[in-house]
Amino acid sequence: MRQPFTPFTWILATLAVLLGTALAQSQNAPVEAAKLSLSSGQFGLVYQMFSITIAAMGAGFLFFVLAQGNLSPKYRPAMVVSALVVAIACYHYFRIFNSWNESYALTAGAYVATAVPFNDAYRYADWILTVPLLLVEAVAVLALATNVASGMIWRLALAAFVMIATGYPGEISGDTTTRLIWGTISTIPFIYIVYTLFVELGKSIDRQPPRVQVLTRNLRLLLFASWGFYPIAYLLPVFLGGGGLSASGVVGLQVGYSIADILAKVGFGTLIYFIALEKTAHDRSMGVTEDSTTPPATELPTRPV
């Protein structure tokens, strides 16, 4: 049964976004750059990681735009979403990369922070848009034309908004306790999302054509690996910083998030593409009309007799 989704729920989500930002601002976000000095290796690692991520996102955008012609029309919206996600991420990484370069200057063999603080807000602004879309595209491709999918799309999107809004105050805080408190709050919707997707993908495996089953299993693994990386990266400054901000913690955080973003956006989108490609071939072999969103009989959920 489709669950009712009232405007109140969305007002709640908007308030969560505003509250997260307001709280972050009230903490007088510490200017991490002002305290840190990085070695050439540390600065260069993050620099290269951002460059690779920009290249991966740009290549992903071209691929998703050009490859969608291979798919049946009903799977193309998912590729549009993939293309949108990586294009937006590409732009934000470009901004993050520029901010990183402005934040540090080479002085006496070390990269010392300049007066310009590193702007991490772009990462969270990016996630506000891209994370809900990633969740939706997975549901759109794998659980087409079910009432479960319809309700799930909105629940996952709402959980994603709350997760990102509550994660931000902790992210920009230099205080370990604040970071852990907001991290814990943010973990609640995070677990809900991962659990829901993992369980729903598991349920949909049996309904998929044989070749798609393998890809769906891989998608579950990738989902677990890439999404599991975010909380680890979030906690790296705590583990490596010894209670405060440290160069290793900042570098670990940026490298970790970049790897997770490549996996979760480009990797996830590519797997979605291959699943859609297999399903397109399957639909054609079953004689399903190209523009129909009704899945072939093999994909319909089994109903109790």
Next chain:
Amino acid sequence: MTRTETRTEIRTEITPEARPLFILVRRHQGLVALGLMLIAASAMALDFFRSDLLGPHLIGLRLIYAGIALLTITYIWIVSTQDAERAA
């Protein structure tokens, strides 16, 4: 026929699938997708040229993005679950 009966009749006739907006989105999926991409591109252009208008911690950009995310999710919801009731 009483007024209440007339109201009920109208409500049951207009199913979500038959709403003009839904039909329009389904018929012109490519154009709608292009429109969404243009809106996202405009938001990024706004950030690139006038990020000073977006407030501290990019709150303005986040709200714009949240709006674009809602529009895109609605688009996916309409095109991917369009005949869910018929299939179920």
